[in-house]
Amino acid sequence: MQLHVIEEPTCDYCGRNDLGVCNDCNRWRPHMLINKNRAVYRYNPFLKDLITRFKYRGDYILIEALSLMIKQTFITAYSKLPKKTVLVPIPLSSKRLQNRGFNQAEAIAKCLPYPTVQLLRRTEGEKQAKKNRKQRLTMKNPFELMDQVDAELIILIDDIYTTGATIHHAAQILKENGYRNISSFTLVR
Amino acid sequence: MNDQAQRLAGRLLLHEELQLSEPEMTHYLATNKLTALSPFLKNFLSLQCRRCGNKQRHLFGEMPCSNCKKTHAYCRKCINMGRVMACTPLYWWTGPKPVWPQLAHPMVWSGQLTPAQQKASNCIYHAIKTGQASLLIHAVCGAGKTEMLFEGIAFALKSQKRICLATPRADVVRELLPRFEQAFLGVEIVGLYGGNGAHQQTGQLTIATTHQLLRYQHAFDVMIIDEVDAFPYHADPSLPYATKRAQTQQATTIYLTATPREKRLKRLPTIFVPVRYHGYPLPIPQLKIVPLFDHSHGLTSLWTWYKGRTDPNRQLLIFTATIKQANQLFPVIKRRYPDQRVMLVHANDAERIDKVRQFRDKQLDILITTTILERGVTFPSVDVVVLQADHHVFDQAALVQIAGRAGRDPKDPNGDVIFIYSGKTRAIAHAVRAIKRMNKKAGF
Numbered sequence: 001m002q003l004h005v006i007e008e009p010t011c012d013y014c015g016r017n018d019l020g021v022c023n024d025c026n027r028w029r030p031h032m033l034i035n036k037n038r039a040v041y042r043y044n045p046f047l048k049d050l051i052t053r054f055k056y057r058g059d060y061i062l063i064e065a066l067s068l069m070i071k072q073t074f075i076t077a078y079s080k081l082p083k084k085t086v087l088v089p090i091p092l093s094s095k096r097l098q099n100r101g102f103n104q105a106e107a108i109a110k111c112l113p114y115p116t117v118q119l120l121r122r123t124e125g126e127k128q129a130k131k132n133r134k135q136r137l138t139m140k141n142p143f144e145l146m147d148q149v150d151a152e153l154i155i156l157i158d159d160i161y162t163t164g165a166t167i168h169h170a171a172q173i174l175k176e177n178g179y180r181n182i183s184s185f186t187l188v189r
Numbered sequence: 190m191n192d193q194a195q196r197l198a199g200r201l202l203l204h205e206e207l208q209l210s211e212p213e214m215t216h217y218l219a220t221n222k223l224t225a226l227s228p229f230l231k232n233f234l235s236l237q238c239r240r241c242g243n244k245q246r247h248l249f250g251e252m253p254c255s256n257c258k259k260t261h262a263y264c265r266k267c268i269n270m271g272r273v274m275a276c277t278p279l280y281w282w283t284g285p286k287p288v289w290p291q292l293a294h295p296m297v298w299s300g301q302l303t304p305a306q307q308k309a310s311n312c313i314y315h316a317i318k319t320g321q322a323s324l325l326i327h328a329v330c331g332a333g334k335t336e337m338l339f340e341g342i343a344f345a346l347k348s349q350k351r352i353c354l355a356t357p358r359a360d361v362v363r364e365l366l367p368r369f370e371q372a373f374l375g376v377e378i379v380g381l382y383g384g385n386g387a388h389q390q391t392g393q394l395t396i397a398t399t400h401q402l403l404r405y406q407h408a409f410d411v412m413i414i415d416e417v418d419a420f421p422y423h424a425d426p427s428l429p430y431a432t433k434r435a436q437t438q439q440a441t442t443i444y445l446t447a448t449p450r451e452k453r454l455k456r457l458p459t460i461f462v463p464v465r466y467h468g469y470p471l472p473i474p475q476l477k478i479v480p481l482f483d484h485s486h487g488l489t490s491l492w493t494w495y496k497g498r499t500d501p502n503r504q505l506l507i508f509t510a511t512i513k514q515a516n517q518l519f520p521v522i523k524r525r526y527p528d529q530r531v532m533l534v535h536a537n538d539a540e541r542i543d544k545v546r547q548f549r550d551k552q553l554d555i556l557i558t559t560t561i562l563e564r565g566v567t568f569p570s571v572d573v574v575v576l577q578a579d580h581h582v583f584d585q586a587a588l589v590q591i592a593g594r595a596g597r598d599p600k601d602p603n604g605d606v607i608f609i610y611s612g613k614t615r616a617i618a619h620a621v622r623a624i625k626r627m628n629k630k631a632g633f
């Protein structure tokens with residue numbers, strides 16, 4: 001078992017390995033808040049173990065082994081970007097950040113050739129792991145704006161795009177604050 | 190205070206493992222009941238993890254830490270037990286010593302020891318009483334090691350000593366814990382192994398996998414190391430490191446083994462227990478060489494032996510070298526013996542505990558297994574087959590242990606042990622020789 005890099009064709013919205021628009025996005029594609037998501041790897045048991053070790057156990061340097069592929073996928077997926085492109089990692093709650101010692105989304109953003117700005121923060125803890133799909137999608141927006149930036153394009157960065165709820169919550173806050181051009185990029189779809 | 194002393198004394202813990210409130214923590218640190226130790230020891234140019242002893246550069250990582258806003262080292266070797274990093278001290282109890290319940294007669298076990306067991310038991314008792322540094326018990330599989338330990342442990346408990354029995358495998362902890370709980374009454378006994386969540390409890394008597402000792406420092410007055418020759422104890426340097434650190438300065442160490450290979454062990458004061466507790470000799474492995482041009486990978490030998498086995502009522506354990514082989518073998522065996530209840534178990538098997546229990550309860554006839562069941566776990570009446578016995582995972586110690594699964598019950602003291610292979614290894618030859626030698630020593 002190994003890492004499975006996502007190749008064309010993919011769902012043109014969420015970046016999942018699929019033809020055209022995938023089932024998930026057919027069912028639920030909230031107001032086109034983002035232009036598109038793109039991801040590096042498909043979810044499989046091998047990657048699950050890797051993520052566990054990287055994110056939950058905190059073995060930070062595992063990102064080094066993935067960084068080249070992360071960068072390459074990003075450059076291919078986002079070939080012509082405006083000059084003022086800014087990466088915004090999905091934040092952790094301060095308690096979780098303290099436990100882990102680093103934010104995995106920030107570690108992913110650091111592999112990419114654009115500046116990272118901490119634009120968002122959490123208003124409450126993150127516990128979506130235990131929630132089902134519907135609960136995740138209808139829950140109150142957990143993010144708020146904590147800064148401003150002059151950007152033509154914002155790319156949200158996270159480790160996993162599962163239902164897309166986290167990314168869309170973040171995008172919604174950005175939209176409400178006047179940022180109109182938003183995409184996202186994740187390690188896993 | 191004694192509650193905290195019992196819970197924390199002798200342990201080396203990360204902040205989150207202490208489970209203390211912030212005020213308690215501040216108070217204990219201010220009054221020197223708790224001491225913060227630097228997580229890494231800096232030798233000239235090199236770094237050593239205090240918890241696991243790791244010195245290898247490639248087993249340290251660097252991370253930009255959001256807590257202290259610095260990029261610093263963390264240990265990758267022991268990261269599965271919670272990350273040790275440069276800005277997280279390890280905490281060690283330096284408050285009052287714990288006081289354990291005063292028991293006049295902690296041991297309620299009233300079984301009878303055989304003369305061979307009694308002799309070993311006396312030596313263990315004497316070693317603990319006089320504070321002898323070390324003692325090696327060289328006992329055959331099925332000698333009844335656990336019972337030999339009881340009198341010595343009872344003495345140690347009465348003398349307020351703390352005892353640890355460390356074993357390489359979680360299965361063995363699970364099997365021993367209830368036996369000790371039955372043999373000793375009113376004693377705080379705790380069983381520790383990865384993932385059982387009990388690492389917040391402590392007791393006067395601790396039964397633990399060797400890995401759990403990474404969380405201890407100067408805790409135990411008596412350290413009993415089971416299967417000191419077994420993998421991974423002799424392969425992973427952090428285990429001897431942690432075992433040594435977990436003992437107090439005047440501790441007595443008792444080593445148990447069926448196959449002392451290391452020179453270091455051969456020099457220790459040694460007691461032989463060459464005879465099984467039921468008084469019958471060890472079954473000698475029967476060697477089946479896979480003929481050239483045999484495309485069945487030894488299965489023809491298995492089928493032939495199976496047809497003529499001495500007692501078809503026995504259960505059967507089939508050992509394979511790899512999980513892959515076990516998986517391939519499973520459907521083949523099921524097809525060949527459709528009226529037998531066949532199951533497969535390996536180290537990464539989530540239902541492993543349950544399957545072993547089913548086999549013990551005789552709900553299964555044939556169990557295909559990797560080496561995880563080679564030691565400690567006992568079944569009363571089994572035949573044992575090792576396929577590809579010349580594979581390198583089957584070292585001498587493993588083969589002796591596997592052969593030792595057979596004939597454990599006085600009602601069925603025999604059992605077929607079959608090694609199937611195509612090229613005889615030193616391990617096979619030495620294992621057979623060691624078994625024969627022990628039988629000879631026992632007077633057979």
Ligand SMILES: [Zn+2]
Nearest residue numbers: 011014022025
């Ligand atoms: Zn999609």
Ligand SMILES: [Zn+2]
Nearest residue numbers: 238241264267
């Ligand atoms: Zn370590």
Ligand SMILES: [Zn+2]
Nearest residue numbers: 254256257276
């Ligand atoms: Zn730090």
